[in-house]
Amino acid sequence: MTSSDASTPAPSGRWSSLDRPPLVPSSLRRSLVTPAGLWTSLEVVESTGSTNTDLAARAAELPEGAVLLAEEQTSGRGRLDRSWTAPARSGLFFSVLLKPGDRVPVERWGWLTLLAGVATATALSRAAGVDTALKWPNDLLVTIGGHERKTGGILAELAADGVVLGIGLNVSLTEEELPVPAAGSLALAQAAVTDRDPLLKAVLRSLEDWYGRWLRAGGDPSESGLQETYAAGCATLGRHVRAELPGGRELTGTAEAVDAEGRLVVRTADGEREAVGAGDVVHLRAGQ
Template identity: 50%
Template sequence: MASPYSDLDRPPLSSRALSRALLIPGAFWSRLDVRAETGSTNADAIEAAHHGEPEGLVVVAEQQSAGRGRRDRQWTSPPRAGLTLSVLLRPGRPDREKGWAPASPAAFSWLPLLAGVALREAVHRVAEVDASLKWPNDLLIKDAQSHVGKGAGILAEMSGEAVVVGIGLNVSTRADELPETTGLPATSLRVAGAAHVDREPLLRALLRGVADWYEGWREADGDAELCGLLAAYRRGCSTIDQDVRVLLPGGGELTGRATAVDPDGRLVVRTADDRDHHVSAGDVLHVR
């Protein structure tokens, strides 16, 4: 029988198998929406939030036509070559059944970093590649020749008291399919020589990791240090101990040495005058 898919090594995700694995009694995830194509999974999840969807929704798209990253940069990938998904969280709502108090809005900035920790762990465990986190929202992947490229991006958006976290990971994208970039070159798990590029185990591991870290973070009332999230992020962050140039919102610029990520999730940059600056947002360039 002829296959309806032009790339036989890029089979579609099985919504039924994923639902059986993830939507189980007592699990965090409540609904899984796998779409063949959409404009933006973040936009879809935000629309669901507007209609009262509870937290625990996952929207996955085999292809996006209007995916975007930070500063409205476009995120593109061939059909079924990556993982493109968004999750809906409501950290500001109490959960009496689980004993969760509302998390402070000041702690919400940890949610994209939390997703980064879960993504790095899933890629290490399933794909068996060397990956690290570039503050605040990129996953860097290193190949056998120690070449480093950007393999994933994370974008968190607020909608009222809901937070939607979007993740885009290049999985089986070939070198000639990767987009041109102005900073670090783009890469994929396949280009980096990953041991496995099956998307379903990666997606299951990623979502279980996000749920585990999020539940621990909520149980700690949004305290990233208490739940171990701060330590895990610091362990996986390659920005720490790098000379950096930070492009700040509004057009400012900061150069210095990244010395830490603080308990609020901010990057600590020590400038030449020996002053520490706590940066909450900005584009970071690793200066070599």
């Protein structure tokens, strides 16, 4: 074996991958935590069960705008208590604390999930050059090989006097690392950027912008432009869907609109229209 054939053993350890460098908290804070901005603190931990759980537990003592990120989540959760797992440093797993208070009626707080979807999709389209669509109510979709694949999700939970928004985004996962075949990642979608630091900055700046618009409109989804923008980017609208509702009931029809309360309006085969506020929505193929 010549010297050119020799190879150096790869370093071991969960944080050793040179393809997946750690986030740089000091740089992120300098860019995002500013006196006039929304974000008031930014903490990065190596591993935790769930950033949503951790941040919710401290919500009463923290000001609005706290951001908690984990390089790895071991018990990440999505809607309906589904698990969300990924290799360390392969994505963005973070939660933010928002406290709309009396600036927005509580009945409009449900729009925060959809707002986070709009903000994240907008940021990824601009910063990563990847067309990102929304699946009602909280999934982020990219197209890989002509098929829609879920690359991210959002979970909103009430905590103390505010809302904790959790965002999980697959960035560099390979096909072999995907938890399920229907999942995807920005890398698999041929993203122009997979460096997590600029992607995080783009998402948090977009979230700050949309949250500010929403607050200034008193949470009105129409006046803030949120309802129109969500509908424009929602891949669910116009599709034949099956809504799996609480209690085991199912509703099949065409997704026609997102109403003023953020509910998905479905028109059934007999022409009836029903607003779905909770449940799991499946995009159906023709003939299903």
